[in-house]
Amino acid sequence: MNRNNAHLYFKFLDELASHLRVLDAAEDLVGQHFTLRGSVPCIKEPNSRHFVCWHQDATYMGITPRNFVTPWIALTHSNKHTGCMSMIPRSHVNEIQPHKDTYGDDNILTRGQEVDNVDSSQAVDLILKPGQMSLHHAMIIHGSQPNQSKDKRRIGFALKSFMLAGAKQNIGQNNWLPARGDCSQEGYSYLARPENDMDTNSTFERDRANKNFADILYHGAGGKKVTKFTLIEAYEVLVILCI
Numbered sequence: 001m002n003r004n005n006a007h008l009y010f011k012f013l014d015e016l017a018s019h020l021r022v023l024d025a026a027e028d029l030v031g032q033h034f035t036l037r038g039s040v041p042c043i044k045e046p047n048s049r050h051f052v053c054w055h056q057d058a059t060y061m062g063i064t065p066r067n068f069v070t071p072w073i074a075l076t077h078s079n080k081h082t083g084c085m086s087m088i089p090r091s092h093v094n095e096i097q098p099h100k101d102t103y104g105d106d107n108i109l110t111r112g113q114e115v116d117n118v119d120s121s122q123a124v125d126l127i128l129k130p131g132q133m134s135l136h137h138a139m140i141i142h143g144s145q146p147n148q149s150k151d152k153r154r155i156g157f158a159l160k161s162f163m164l165a166g167a168k169q170n171i172g173q174n175n176w177l178p179a180r181g182d183c184s185q186e187g188y189s190y191l192a193r194p195e196n197d198m199d200t201n202s203t204f205e206r207d208r209a210n211k212n213f214a215d216i217l218y219h220g221a222g223g224k225k226v227t228k229f230t231l232i233e234a235y236e237v238l239v240i241l242c243i
Contacts, residue, residue, distance in 0.1 A: 004213055007039040007159075008177070008206040010197050017159055018193075022071055023180050025135060026162040029069050033165035033181030037063075038213055042072070042108070042156040044083050044147035049106040051083070051146050053114040056091075058138035059099050060113065062171030062216050063163060066096075068138045070161040074128035082154035083147040085134065086123040092140035101221060106146075110217045115141055128156075172216040175209055 007013040016022070017039060026034060044050050058066040078084040102112035118141060126134045136142060138161060147154045163176070165183045174188040183190075191209055194202035 003041050005038050005206050005209045008191060008194060008209055009202050011194050014193050026069060030162055030164050033183060034162045034179050035176035035183045036159060036179045037163055038160050040158050042158050044154040046147055046149045046151050049146050050108050051106060052108050052144045054118040054141050054143040055113050055115055056096055056139050056141055059096055060217050062169055064168050064170060066138050068161045068163045069135050071133050071135050071159045073133045073157045074130055075155040076130055076153055078128040078154055080125055082149050082152060083145050085126045085142055085144045088122055088141040089124055092137040111221055171219045172212045175212050
């Protein structure tokens with residue numbers, strides 16, 4: 001079991017992913033017609049060594065065109081002390097940079113995919129309060145450092161990603177959740193929103209999406225990384241925040 005695509009499994013995450021303010025912000029960037037490909041809770045425990053190395057989201061996603069956007073919703077304070085995201089300004093205007101797969105134990109990324117020779121002195125930190133959101137382009141180089149707090153989790157919910165209608169998946173199956181506007185396209189299989197938490201239908205949809213997601217992200221990889229933080233653990237953390 002892993003953390004991916006919990007919005008297909010739990011209604012409160014589906015409602016967050018389809019919140020009008022989230023969709024309105026995405027529409028300003030990608031237009032009136034777009035779909036959602038997936039989601040993942042981004043959780044760093046206090047005083048942990050977990051980090052995200054410098055990378056570009058579009059590297060292994062197999063999507064064209066590559067001008068899609070990822071909203072990152074802060075559910076706790078995200079700052080330099082707790083390990084917020086940092087971006088390299090204007091790096092999205094360049095091509096995909098060479099990445100190496102590190103499979104590091106403390107690297108949160110699927111393959112530990114990392115861009116070499118990044119000038120971190122140019123990085124801009126994205127400081128967010130709970131309830132605030134950042135949005136980043138698929139090509140921008142970004143990463144984050146460990147959570148140095150002794151008693152505070154850093155938790156975000158990433159929608160990965162909002163794609164323009166007509167975007168093509170060139171590796172796996174074309175599975176999407178319609179988000180706004182007319183997303184109809186030949187050869188696509190649309191995912192269903194959950195009617196109840198963890199019921200048979202939502203379990204089937206999430207499993208279907210996750211298998212496809214794994215096939216895409218590990219395409220051409222030399223191995224697979226074991227996820228230590230399960231969906232149920234992530235769900236328990238998120239529920240605590242909503243009480």
